[in-house]
């Protein structure tokens with residue numbers, strides 16, 4: 001039988017393991033701290049842990065999730081990471097530093113966009129990952145390790161995480177939630193729960209389920225259309241439900257967690273960027289406290305798109321500004337998202353293992 005990975009264990013599970021193995025109780029905390037706060041690279045690298053405990057841990061667990069890490073650095077200082085997993089599959093994560101408006105050398109926060117699956121089955125028409133088939137879900141340790149590896153490579157602490165990389169996190173629910181429990185453990189949080197955002201294209205039953213987390217995380221919905229006719233075309237998952245059912249789930253999430261919702265919206269020329277869309281979008285967003293994030297469409301021509309995907313055209317910068325103003329005039333809270341890493345195919349929707357080296 002293959003061994004489990006120690007980074008798949010929540011703190012509670014690690015405590016149980018230590019108890020069964022006959023280690024003193026305080027060892028669980030020491031081991032957890034060595035992995036998540038001291039940056040140990042292996043069991044042998046752990047400080048304060050006795051040799052016999054290290055030997056037992058090595059017998060029972062694997063440590064490292066990746067065999068190789070490659071970095072692609074953008075002119076805007078974001079970094080795309082390409083990780084090779086133990087089975088040879090590859091995944092991507094994108095590091096984004098945010099600097100102060102007053103002092104461009106002062107970093108205010110760091111966000112890591114993590115992957116939850118290898119490929120994706122949902123085939124959103126504007127997304128490069130959607131052109132890949134789903135190969136498999138990521139294991140908990142493969143999600144958690146993205147954060148640890150990036151911190152080690154960059155030498156900075158990650159302050160915010162968005163589950164917005166490759167894959168639909170709600171379709172790998174168990175491992176995604178376990179990774180959240182590990183990274184924002186209730187006793188030893190590495191990252192605050194309110195700094196974690198799960199982004200979904202609208203897996204309704206899991207939105208209801210996620211609302212039950214003991215400590216909730218933020219939710220973002222990839223909306224991208226204000227009518228079912230358009231959403232059915234560009235987010236095919238919508239064909240299984242509709243926007244109205246989705247909004248009921250979103251309202252439930254807000255009422256349960258009291259956390260504002262983010263709506264992600266890519267404006268496409270002559271498709272979803274009209275004055276009527278602005279009006280409907282503002283109306284949708286006012287149902288519960290929320291913010292609309294307008295995301296400029298990033299080129300995915302390297303995936304050789306077909307059908308409607310090939311017809312999608314980015315709304316121009318000026319027209320996005322017009323759409324933004326219309327939404328505001330209708331009472332919506334809206335921002336236009338900064339685009340990171342488009343020169344290295346790391347921007348939103350561009351993750352598809354393209355091998356452009358910087």
Ligand code: SF4
Pocket residue numbers: 120121122123124127128129130131165166167168201222
């Ligand atoms: S946007 Fe998300 S859910 Fe849709 S295809 Fe891309 S990775 Fe999958």
